[in-house]
């Protein structure tokens with residue numbers, strides 16, 4: 001679940017819950033464990049941190065609490081945080097692109113399911129840190145960064161090259177899903193080579 005509706009009125013008041021993390025800073029969280037437990041924080045031993053989902057106003061309160069006590073505080077908006085199940089969601093919504101294969105949206109290569117790397121077209125850290133990418137996400141009809149509309153199949157090589165790049169890569173990421181785009185691209189490449197060959201032919205005919 002990416003965000004929760006208010007438990008008291010799930011239909012009218014949609015309060016976005018942020019994910020707060022408290023870690024050891026100048027002081028250890030150990031001294032404040034009772035306070036944290038009383039405030040419904042849960043300790044995650046894997047990351048050695050306390051965590052809780054709370055509203056942004058509560059988040060500000062905890063930020064002040066941590067600042068005064070020398071603890072390390074971070075807050076994340078789940079809307080712009082990579083989920084753990086986005087790969088499964090992608091394959092559930094998009095069984096295959098062509099035949100039993102997926103097409104890499106950046107280079108057009110056909111891939112088996114096991115070769116596919118699911119890529120966030122609008123990169124996670126761009127959306128988390130810049131308002132213009134949050135706007136772009138909304139404009140492309142995505143509710144969260146892990147919305148299937150923001151996910152594309154990519155080959156390993158293209159995914160490494162793209163990394164968290166935006167701009168031109170975002171356009172390619174969205175256009176590359178369309179079969180028409182690849183048809184037009186191939187036609188233009190075919191035309192381009194045909195023109196080059198005609199020019200070479202003319203040059204050979206008149207100048208050699």
Ligand SMILES: [Zn+2]
Nearest residue numbers: 104107155158
């Ligand atoms: Zn590729």
